[in-house]
Amino acid sequence: MRTGVWLIGARGNVAAVSVVGAKAVANGLTDTTGMVTAREPLSELDLPGVDELVFGGHDIRTQSITETARAASESGGVPPAETIDAVESELKAVDDRVETGTAINCGQAVGDLASGDATTDQTVAELVTAIGDDYAAFVADHDLDRLVVVNVASTEPPIDKPERYDTLEALETAIDNDDRKLPASVLYAYAALDSGHPYVNFTPSTGSNLGGLCELASERGVPHMGQDAKTGETLVKSALAPMFAGRNLRVLSWEGHNILGNTDGLVLEDDDNKAGKVQSKDGLLEEILGYETQSRVRIDYTPSLGDRKTAWDHIHFEGFLGTEMKLQFTWEGSDSALAAPLVLDLIRLIAHADEHGESGLQPQLASFFKSPLSYETHDLSRQLEQLRRYAHQYQ
């Protein structure tokens, strides 16, 4: 079984660190700390080996994966420089398999990253066909048994009235009519699902989160999941909020402030793109707590931090006899070090689902996302329990 991985945004930070990490693990240069699939009970599933994955992808930049990895290493220490040195020729091989993609409707900030002509005079239908052709060529060239498509590109602005695309028919009509409101992430997802490739949306962009695409996935019998990987502040939030709920402590306000210095932060400085990010954090508290509370999430760009992200959360809550109390936390993480192992986990787990004929949304993967499309709960422990149960069922 040869498993291919197609990374949308293959030259971005998350992709670069994922590929470096996969190669480092494959070569025994690092251990699997941070990978959920390396831990029991998931480690007992019959998953594709990290060393067996064949990477390729789309990007709109000409900067190579190695260059991105080196820049990340310098700005945040991840990956370590000696690790990049050790796997450089393998990165080069992956880079040679990166095709130029589209950034249609990704917003000005993402467009600015493009080298040359990311905008296009191709029709939407032509773009979809071209993407599908790239997938097919990769499968053929590398003699793959399965191709997993993963969106790790920079965040697009949210789209207006997504309900317009609630059915497959409406979506396909829009493609045929060259509806230029459709953003790149939707086109990549459409092409993947239509060709039967499992699809994971690691970002807050729309991706497969349209009624029409869910319908397509069901029709084709292909698994997909998203969206917006839960790596930092929101991860902590989803672990802590159930404590307040479980103890009947009333959260009066929950304020969060994130500062970060990587490309993600730069893109989020653009107000349109930030709207996409902030929106995807809504709802978590309300669902876990069972009531609405004052909540705000600020994201600011602080170049000196490089890839390190610091979040400060201030939780003001009330206990018995009207007593006001506080929990504050600061989280100092490396976004790409947190994200990369989850990319590898998701590739392995969605390939497993595909292998076992699990199609459509994959609720067992909910713990990986800020906005799990198979929405049941945001409570991290319950989500992890779902994942453990999934694993036990295959043992």
Add this chain to the structure above:
Amino acid sequence: MRTGVWLIGARGNVAAVSVVGAKAVANGLTDTTGMVTAREPLSELDLPGVDELVFGGHDIRTQSITETARAASESGGVPPAETIDAVESELKAVDDRVETGTAINCGQAVGDLASGDATTDQTVAELVTAIGDDYAAFVADHDLDRLVVVNVASTEPPIDKPERYDTLEALETAIDNDDRKLPASVLYAYAALDSGHPYVNFTPSTGSNLGGLCELASERGVPHMGQDAKTGETLVKSALAPMFAGRNLRVLSWEGHNILGNTDGLVLEDDDNKAGKVQSKDGLLEEILGYETQSRVRIDYTPSLGDRKTAWDHIHFEGFLGTEMKLQFTWEGSDSALAAPLVLDLIRLIAHADEHGESGLQPQLASFFKSPLSYETHDLSRQLEQLRRYAHQYQ
């Protein structure tokens, strides 16, 4: 059904705030925020009403419950002065039902709290009998259907070689032989279980945590549980540690520093008593994480804080590619405001267990304790799940 509550340490902070809180809830002066039993699904159980509880207890101090409550109010704002005013006559009534207790083997710091003669020339067997007589008189005087005994007294030093008392026979022989190593908390627990009264140990003291007492509880068919209520830093720890485990992030060190200014803090300044407290926090991380990690919990007495406790925790962890990251939190809570509603919850829930013939240790109550005697897991979410399952089984 009349439910009596016998508080060991009835004039301490936790007891005073619990009684004020119960009366305030009963009179509609405050809501039930902070009470787990006020929240679904527990709120659907047939529990004794907070307004139906009849309080009494033992103490070694002459300071009245009202005086303790007023001092707590002044030093930390809990309970509010106007609430104490409103229930003062009811507090007086409870205070009249407080008998002088024993502080045998409670350590110097606790002994110092005693007004006059808490040490004694009575034999251990005589003490046990006297305690049992106090319970019985209370039941008779107030025509109670059930008496729940709750230990909320200051922390005793841990006892040496508790395995000496691993069987009921050994324990009873020790009592008969006037073994003066037996601490007060054990005598109170023995007298309760022997008379068939459900028993809860809210503190880190030994209480019913002896093989001999577990045997006695089984023999008498009476429920009991403990020990050491999980109110502050450890509560947060048990919510956060599973996140690190679930994501396979390696905790390199977890350092905690608590500063607090109430009697509890003062008693803990005494090195013997602190040993009791620190010990009860051991093991939580190791069990949840699955490996040993550098960990330390400091507790210091800072009088200016009154009943407010602040904890700072610094968690140093490693993710993918050897990346070091950090989570720090500060918790600013009011110990008695956090503890009091749990006292009421435990009274109601152990009464429910007794009513339904559940005897021995009560694993569904594990989430309330730092060192649950029915040890299964320290993971807060799993413990809360156990509690929910218990509730569902009675619906």
Add this chain to the structure above:
Amino acid sequence: MRTGVWLIGARGNVAAVSVVGAKAVANGLTDTTGMVTAREPLSELDLPGVDELVFGGHDIRTQSITETARAASESGGVPPAETIDAVESELKAVDDRVETGTAINCGQAVGDLASGDATTDQTVAELVTAIGDDYAAFVADHDLDRLVVVNVASTEPPIDKPERYDTLEALETAIDNDDRKLPASVLYAYAALDSGHPYVNFTPSTGSNLGGLCELASERGVPHMGQDAKTGETLVKSALAPMFAGRNLRVLSWEGHNILGNTDGLVLEDDDNKAGKVQSKDGLLEEILGYETQSRVRIDYTPSLGDRKTAWDHIHFEGFLGTEMKLQFTWEGSDSALAAPLVLDLIRLIAHADEHGESGLQPQLASFFKSPLSYETHDLSRQLEQLRRYAHQYQ
């Protein structure tokens, strides 16, 4: 010597707490903690007694000072309810001396606070005359030897092209021509200085910070000072930044996030008004450090906090051998408890300056302000040294 105090914004939080505090000090209900003038060497100056101050003022609200104080007490515990009770009749007396003011050009958010008609069809010149008449009547009614005018009203938006009013002639021409760009704070300051009343601008609003007003103050020989009291995060900043400079540690970024829940916070939610606030924090770091650094100050409205303000500052700095390090702090203060004693200090100190013929800007008061008009340094220690030297010169 009878000293009058005219508070612009007399029914706002800062004014209310200042008046309650002055009365509490006068009646021996509280000590002088927080008052700089209560400490050596300032305490040795011949300053007007806190108990001798006669308060009056302007406001656009009908809510009484007592009502404001009670609301503040309920939302943040300052002033304590029993203190308000004890001085209530004195508050009432002050309230009777409050005249309806103008909120011209104070922005929508401030205008919304007005009860009824704060906008006006009076000309600017008429407004100035009316204000001056109110000052004069107060002096006459209370037989005052001196009147100090203090602006403690909510923040106005900054004005465009303040250099238009760089000369007294230009400013007076604007008044005569009914230039409706002139904001309320300027009119109050003009009327004060023109009548020879010492003036203090406690807020970020324009106040006396116009070339024309400085000229007027010199001409009339009257002292004035501002602007924007340094109470919280900026105070800490001005104490810490010199440490980095003195040790040649390079600040790479300094990010601040303030959350607060009082009227000030609500007004600052309005983007125009926030611009005024944020702007006044600029420049401090650059001046102290000697170079420009990445810096941002966020201010968000979090109603649950009431009058409590929490700031989180994250300072990323570089030391020897390119080593990156961090200092983070959280400041949890009560804005009005921090501001009120400084209002009393400034009244006493500017009255002292006036008594001793010190006219124009008062550099010895620089430590009180975020943007001292007599700009020399933002370094708190150097500013305090200036104040000590001023005091020593009168001993």
Add this chain to the structure above:
Amino acid sequence: MRTGVWLIGARGNVAAVSVVGAKAVANGLTDTTGMVTAREPLSELDLPGVDELVFGGHDIRTQSITETARAASESGGVPPAETIDAVESELKAVDDRVETGTAINCGQAVGDLASGDATTDQTVAELVTAIGDDYAAFVADHDLDRLVVVNVASTEPPIDKPERYDTLEALETAIDNDDRKLPASVLYAYAALDSGHPYVNFTPSTGSNLGGLCELASERGVPHMGQDAKTGETLVKSALAPMFAGRNLRVLSWEGHNILGNTDGLVLEDDDNKAGKVQSKDGLLEEILGYETQSRVRIDYTPSLGDRKTAWDHIHFEGFLGTEMKLQFTWEGSDSALAAPLVLDLIRLIAHADEHGESGLQPQLASFFKSPLSYETHDLSRQLEQLRRYAHQYQ
């Protein structure tokens, strides 16, 4: 002018990073960030160049300076590995000039670091002579015009009754009588001052802090200063405490908790040595605030942190109207990156003092120390002002 530098503890962290740093600056591999003497007005003094310093020293370990530097680099990233590579041959040259020293009375923890026989059967007088001979040989071998002796060795336990050595006569009698209570740091200081070498005590150990040694320094006309470099938490404290004093805000408690993972931390785990460290932090708050306050400084060893030290300080204070407020900070620094540039500063500045005939204690250097021997104030700003005045006097 050739300036020699004799480092007591030449193979420890602070020494190793200082030497690497000096060589890196000399070779233009790093800039002078973190060096106070690189900043105006000190940069205008005629100081010995960093590239002109000739290093040698004593140690009790056999581990080389390069090995120490590499271990530090691995555990905390300071100095960077590539910097060590670039100056390795120069480090080797310094290492060749390190003589075996004595660890007499340095406590068990320091003794444990010794390779082989650091304890001795030499008499104290013989030790002093041997040390002096080492100094003299170094001066002769390298044709030095001046030798500065700097104590950067691990902390010794404090000595009992230091007043025994209050006169030079008493001290010399003790040496002659082989008084084995005299700790190593005193012997090194005695030998330095007696031979006219300027001496700096960078550590909390006794060093030249004995009446007899101050007398000796005066007699010989040689400058000396100490003790205990102010690098981390105490530095911040001395910057912040004056803010509370200046604003008449009452500090109710100031609690500090330091966690660190380097050899220093390991040595401090030993209770005797910790007493030396904790003691040297006493008094700062009381002097700056003008009253006694509840204060505690915890230092714990957390190996995972390597050379990174994190401090959490919790300051509880009271403002106007009895309002309680809080300031908390966390400081995450690299001890050696903070200490090393100060070592270079002190060498240069004490050489300057010696050159200009300034003998005895050097008050202009107070800002560098937690316990400046020339005690005037702990207020950082005032200390820095003293340093600036010193510089201006030579311009």
